[in-house]
Structure formats: C-alpha cells, structure tokens
Amino acid sequence: MNWVLALTSALLLVGIFPGYNLAWLAPVALTPLIIACAREPRWRTRFAFGYLAGCIYWGGLCNWIQWTLAHHAGMGNTAAWLVFFLFCLLKGLQTGIFAALAGSLSPPLIAALWVVIEWTHAYTWFEWLNLGNAGSEMSLLLRLAPITGVEGISFVFAFMSAVIATVILRRRRLASAWLLLLPGIFLLPDIPAPQRGDHAAIVVQPNISDETMWSEELQARTEEQLGRLSVSPLLGRDHSVDVIVWPEMPGPFYEYDPRFVGIVSATAKTAHAAVLTGAVGRAADRAPLNSAMLVGPDGAVVSRYDKVNLVPFGEFVPWPFGTLAQKISTEAGDFVPGNKVVISSIGPHRIGTFICYESVFPGYVRKFAASGAEVLFNISNDSWFGRSQARYQHLRIVRMRAAENRRWIVRATNDGVSAVIDPAGRLVRTAPEFQEVTSRMQFAYRQDTTFYARFGDWFVALCALIATAGVAMRYRTTMRNPRTPPRTAPESTH
Numbered sequence: 001m002n003w004v005l006a007l008t009s010a011l012l013l014v015g016i017f018p019g020y021n022l023a024w025l026a027p028v029a030l031t032p033l034i035i036a037c038a039r040e041p042r043w044r045t046r047f048a049f050g051y052l053a054g055c056i057y058w059g060g061l062c063n064w065i066q067w068t069l070a071h072h073a074g075m076g077n078t079a080a081w082l083v084f085f086l087f088c089l090l091k092g093l094q095t096g097i098f099a100a101l102a103g104s105l106s107p108p109l110i111a112a113l114w115v116v117i118e119w120t121h122a123y124t125w126f127e128w129l130n131l132g133n134a135g136s137e138m139s140l141l142l143r144l145a146p147i148t149g150v151e152g153i154s155f156v157f158a159f160m161s162a163v164i165a166t167v168i169l170r171r172r173r174l175a176s177a178w179l180l181l182l183p184g185i186f187l188l189p190d191i192p193a194p195q196r197g198d199h200a201a202i203v204v205q206p207n208i209s210d211e212t213m214w215s216e217e218l219q220a221r222t223e224e225q226l227g228r229l230s231v232s233p234l235l236g237r238d239h240s241v242d243v244i245v246w247p248e249m250p251g252p253f254y255e256y257d258p259r260f261v262g263i264v265s266a267t268a269k270t271a272h273a274a275v276l277t278g279a280v281g282r283a284a285d286r287a288p289l290n291s292a293m294l295v296g297p298d299g300a301v302v303s304r305y306d307k308v309n310l311v312p313f314g315e316f317v318p319w320p321f322g323t324l325a326q327k328i329s330t331e332a333g334d335f336v337p338g339n340k341v342v343i344s345s346i347g348p349h350r351i352g353t354f355i356c357y358e359s360v361f362p363g364y365v366r367k368f369a370a371s372g373a374e375v376l377f378n379i380s381n382d383s384w385f386g387r388s389q390a391r392y393q394h395l396r397i398v399r400m401r402a403a404e405n406r407r408w409i410v411r412a413t414n415d416g417v418s419a420v421i422d423p424a425g426r427l428v429r430t431a432p433e434f435q436e437v438t439s440r441m442q443f444a445y446r447q448d449t450t451f452y453a454r455f456g457d458w459f460v461a462l463c464a465l466i467a468t469a470g471v472a473m474r475y476r477t478t479m480r481n482p483r484t485p486p487r488t489a490p491e492s493t494h
Helices: 002-015 023-028 031-039 043-061 064-072 077-102 107-123 131-137 150-169 175-187 216-234 258-271 356-360 362-370 390-405 451-455 458-480
Strands: 199-205 243-245 274-282 288-295 301-306 343-346 349-355 375-380 409-413 419-421 427-430 437-443
Touching (some): 002 023, 002 031, 002 043, 023 150, 031 077, 150 458, 216 258, 258 274, 274 301, 349 356, 356 362, 362 375, 375 390, 390 409, 390 419, 390 451, 419 437
Parallel strands (some): 199 243, 243 274
Antiparallel strands (some): 199 437, 274 288
C-alpha cells in the first residue's frame, strides 16, 4: 500500500501542472507520500518511496526533454530515452531525501523540509516547476509571492498536505488546528487590481523554424523581414511605442555582425523607438554568449546583457552526459555565461531583461527589480519544446516572477507563447502560437520594490533553520529510544 501511495503522489504532482492543469489538487498532492513515510519506520525504505515518486514526477513533468534531445541534440530516440532516464534517476534523489527525512515530523517541519529540498533544484542539474507555481491562478495565495517568493506558496501546499495526512492517520489530537495558521494570509496586502498599461511595446514573433538551413541570402531576407514586421504596426498611426522586442531566435544573428546591427539600428530610427533583440555576443576570449542587445531610438547600441544562467543541453552539455549528446544549439562550442545583472535605460525609465531559462530562478530574476528595473522583459526561444506542454509550463513560471516582483513582464518568443503579464501574474494578452505575428502590448513602469525583491530567499533560509532543528531533534529522540517502534495504529481519543 505504501508503494501505491508514493505512486499516487507522483501522479498528483504531475497532474497539477500543464498540460493537465488540475491545480486544485496541489493542497493534497503530497498527502499520500507523507502518509506512506509516516507508516514506515525505516529511513531507507522511506527514501525508496520518495525516490520512486520523484523519478515519476520529473519523468511525467519533463517528458518533453526526450523529444527535444531526439530532435535537436543529435540523438536517436533510443539514446534520448537513455539520457532522459538518467536525468529522472538523478532528479528523483531529492524527493527521496525529503521522504527519508520527513518520517513522522509535524506539518510545519515537513513543509519547511519540502521548501529546502525544492530550493536545491536550482543548484543541482536542472530547475523547473516548483510546487508553488500551481498557485499562479489563486489570488489569495499570490499575496505571499511578493513577500516569500514562490516558496511561500510551496510551503502552504506542503503544509496542507501534511495536515491532511496527520488527520487521516489520527496521529495527533487536534491536528487540524494547524490549519488555523492559514487565515493569516487574509491579513496580507491584496494583489494589484487589473489595470491597463499606459506604455506600449511592439512584440515581434517571427516563427523561425529551428531546423532552418541558413544561407547568407536567407539570413539577409530574414533580417529585413524582422525590420518590416517591426515598423508595419506603426504605419499610419499617430501613437508611438517605447520599445520593439525581438525574441531569442534559432538563427545566426550576431551582435558583432555589421549588417545585423545596421538593420536593428535602422529599425529603431524608423520607429523612433528602442529595439531589444536576442543575439549571439562574444566574450573577451571570443567564446559565444547568449545575449540581449538594446539599441536606442537614435540607432546607437545602449547595452548588452549576457545570459548568466545557461540551460543544460541547450547551451552546454553537463557532466556526465558529454559523451552521449551534443548541444541543442548549433553555435560552435559551448556558450559561456555572463557575470552580471544589467539594467538599461529607455528614456527616463529603467528596464531589465532575462533570457529564456533564466525565468526558473526566482532568486536571480528578483535582482533586476532590486537593481531598479521598472519593467521586465523576457526573450525566449520555446521552439525547442515543439508542441509539448513545456511552453505552457514555461509561461506559468514567468507569471510567478511577475507576481513576486510586482512587475509587468513583456515576453517575446520565437513561436509562442508571446505575452504581456501584469504585476499580479495575470495574462493580459497573448499572441497566437506558431504564427508570424506582430503584437502591440500595453504595459506600465513601476518603481516600488517588493519585500522579496529586496531580501531574496530569506524564507528559504528560515525553513532551512526550522527543518534542520526539527530533523536533529527527531534524530536525537530516536537515538534515545532506539527500541521504540513508531505508532502504526490510531491513537485512542478517550
């Protein structure tokens, strides 16, 4: 039965995200696994429960990785499945550690432990959807985002799962009393009301195939087409835009190519607007950089931001997969990371741009707002995902970054989902997918800074202290009473 419970939690975790979108299951997703762990006295067996759940969870959530590796990383289906299987085995370790340590801890300690384990994904192999992202449509829980970041919402979901498990097991009298802590969320400031932006951006979605065989002639035509798409919405109109945004694109667009820079510059001058575009930059040692280049209305280059957080297999091949796969990108050699946050100016306003996969790092994206960015731009090439659920998972992640920082985010992608997101994480407008389109998207500048933007992952640090103390106390109690078996039957209520 415990194995079935672990499997059930894995399926529930997969089900709360795109493309099932059963987010209402988030408060109970961990309950079966927690029950299984509470019923099992041996930590190794608890680890096995969590390991099974974690492997299936990551396998179901990120099965698009196999398709991407097979189609874009020079692999056949068999090799891609092998690498994906190894990926799931690695990612399952963290859920296994959670289960091994959780045991029969109290609900707050279990929730704190989950937050800490979840936080470690950003620093081990691959980061993607956190449990708290399921709350992107829940206005009440989104009150936590600008204070604790997404991990505060993850804590609430894990906490509710643990309380429900404790009630089912009847391990503690009045276990449901823990839920009395949750109404405190009502005391937090409400999310911003819907509003219309008072500034505008032109978002160009070129829909360039990632399998295009580039020639010099085709590249020239594509660059000219990007310029025409950018200015056509402005013809015959008496209103202007602040910025034209081109996405990260699967093409040979180099910031040191005079022709490409010339077309970007001419577009900016014609539109009397800044142009923000993805491009391949070059480091001092001539290694390639994944960059965002901003050109001012006068045609001069204002700034260049170099992507700091590179995507595994997209821009480099992580150990130990180097002998099995090549990069998805066609750029020669591994990309190298940038080393700093860049805040750029459009007139009197300041902007920040993060690139594609960087959206999954809340502690990094918040640095743009903390450094003075009044609006955020996310340029991405989600064509590597094909038509899988990954593009909608990615969009949900970006929405949480908007809620955490109370910033408008203008998102330009190669083939979708291009969108504008308001400071509460609402989708205000999206462009049609898999089409060559140009969209005018309204946004607003904001200068206020959230608690989370200023202080970062303070809540994770607090959870780490609580979880460490709780696990240590449980370990000490177990050592003092090694012969005392855990309770497997409900306590008498008499």
